[in-house]
Amino acid sequence: MEQLKNQFQLEVSKKFRRFDFHPVQRKLYSYDLSEPPKLLKRFLGIADVVIQPESKEEVYEILKIAKKYRMPVIPRGSATSAYGGVLPYKGGIVVDFTRLNDFEVDEDKKLLISGAGVVWWDVQKELVKRGLSLRVYPTSAPSSTVGGWIGQGGYGVGSLKYGSIAENVEWVEVVDFNGIGVKEPSKFVGLEGTTGLIVSAAIKLKDYDDDRALAFNVNIEDSIKLMSKSKAHTAFFYNDKYVELLKETRSLKIDDGNILLLTFESVSNTVSDGDEEVGELLWQDRFYPFRMRKISNLICVEVVLPIQKLIDFSKKIEKLPFIVMFSKTDALILILLTVQGEVKYSTWLQTMKLIKIAEKYNGKVYSPGLWFSYKSDKLLSNFEVLRSYKREVDEYNLLNPGKIFPFGPIHRLIKLADLVVR
């Protein structure tokens, strides 16, 4: 065993320029945004090594070594996700993609051809200089990566008009045990690297236009009406409890009550009323949903519901601060839970209770990741197709094991808790 470990270390040291076996570095590449309670932490491993590939060929070399030593491979962007996707649950090689950070712009086709490690806001700044812009980006854009958001999937700024990230990826270039190849994205977006590691992707762009943000003091019913008939690219709803918190932490000069924020490309803005000053304040604040942690520890529960069910569901959570991010058909709701002291098992039970309530309204948890992999068959419409693809390309279950496709004890423990919660 020890001999095999030494051999592995030697091979990694010979093949790669950027790697680290130090125990503290390995620990630093073994967390994400989630705070698992002690009970779950016991089942979580840490990385055996961290490698920072500098080319797609190096990524392929990593997979060859992984296969040889039967080591799990965990892709990692900026680790700003919160579903356990980047956790080296069973140990293994953490592949830090941040060095694959080159990009090109095809101005004619309005496509960004981007390395997996490119950070969204870095590339947006360059695009703007060329008169182009991303159509969608996550509100973690100042740090999150192209590969990370594609791997995670989801909605972001721009999703009201342009849909989820899945609808904005033209193709992905993927490395699996068979080699490197360009693929159609549906088996990779939101699959957290379980079906292959994304090394680059083509992302749809739009012409740049100034954003114009307007705020409206309206309740959720009116927000839905206003939002649906507007030509906004982004719509966020902040409930009164959230606005209260926002005012406390940011000393923003805004009125109490619910707020709808609509943001338009200035050419397509047909709405003239709405508060521009408050709109601009909230728009500038879009990257900072965690400011509230300044005053107390909190965790964020994220559920997605069909828009028609939002009004009824919102009544169930009206006492809690929440934000809604709208897509064309769905509402992504971020509910904030204040936590006294450290995150305990009971906090997780509370989270699951909220998810359960959402499920009664045809809602679902935002992403399976590690924690909710036992729900994948319900979260992903083509789960069986994906599972058979996974089996085909990953014979030994080395590609981010335990994520999306349930494996090991963690999903069972959480499922058990799920059964307990009423």
Added chain:
Amino acid sequence: MMDVEVIENSNKCARCNYCRVCPIYTVEGWESASPRGKLYTIKSLVNGEIDVDARVVKELFKCTTCGSCEVICQVEIPLINLWENFRAHLNSKGYILPVHKKLREKTFREWNPYGESREKRADWFKDLKNLTSTNSDLLYFAGCTASYRTLSIARDTVELFNKTGLDFNYAGVDEYCCGSPFLRTGQRDLAQKLFLKNYKKWKEMGIRRIVTSCAGCYRTIAKDYPKIAEKLDYDFDFEVLHTVQILDEIVDEIDFEDVDVKATYHDPCHLGRHMGVYEEPRRVIEKMGIELIEMEKNRENAFCCGAGGGVKSQFKELALAIGELRVKEALNTNADYLISCCPFCKLHISQSLNNFDKNINVLDIVEVVIRTLNK
């Protein structure tokens, strides 16, 4: 015992990684070098999940205390203080990096971290002695770098004071290092000693106002000295200024030659993010008739030169790699001059320029003023 504030604040981190703007992380690219990673390291140490070893200590000292992380942090963690407090904690446990230890020894011997002879501290001033006024309550504090390395800044400053009729006094060989390198690297005992030596001299001289050329000295004397004084129960009734603040006040009365040059301005971290002085130098540059072209990262978002916080002394290559990134940004402006307001930034940026074919004149703002005065 570790400062409770350090523990509480490191627990606040939301792990969003917005602090990836850190110059150390930008160059090294490893979590251990990022502010988020450092906070997680501290948290893990506090929880007893990891042990301190030489590597961990080294990583925790890779920080120029530039404050970029503090400016961007969405949870508003007072990170500069946190880094300094944690370094003080490491020091108290006997963890000190070899070069920082050497600086300490040199300073105990000669009262400057360069280890230069104390007797030579005022050599730059030998032929300028007649410019001082022993009656003045305004002290010029040159600082170690301008006294031993970038002498022209000190010389031009006193010449400028003289030309503009500003009476000032100077402590000569009785000027001691302000203690900035030691406060930033957690060696608070030595910083306190240096405070006491300077303080005693200033009181003897009847000083009421202190003006310094160095951004690091300015932060230390204006922000840290009052805290040390409070701790020791001393009164601290000095007004502390940076040269550029004086320049900003008198610039309208200065007669400048017509110039046709372009300059870019590098915000020293200790003057900008630490003390909020952003507009004064820009006003002075513009009043001199120089066209100011901003670098992409400026003011609050300015990229550090790489030298501060004990990084230049202990991690030379890392400091140079950061400096080179800043130089690249400056060269991209195609300006003729890179102006700054800190002898240490000037020294380091000039050295970082060595590997480039393209050139840019690196000067302190006072040197530029002296060169453009109407003779």
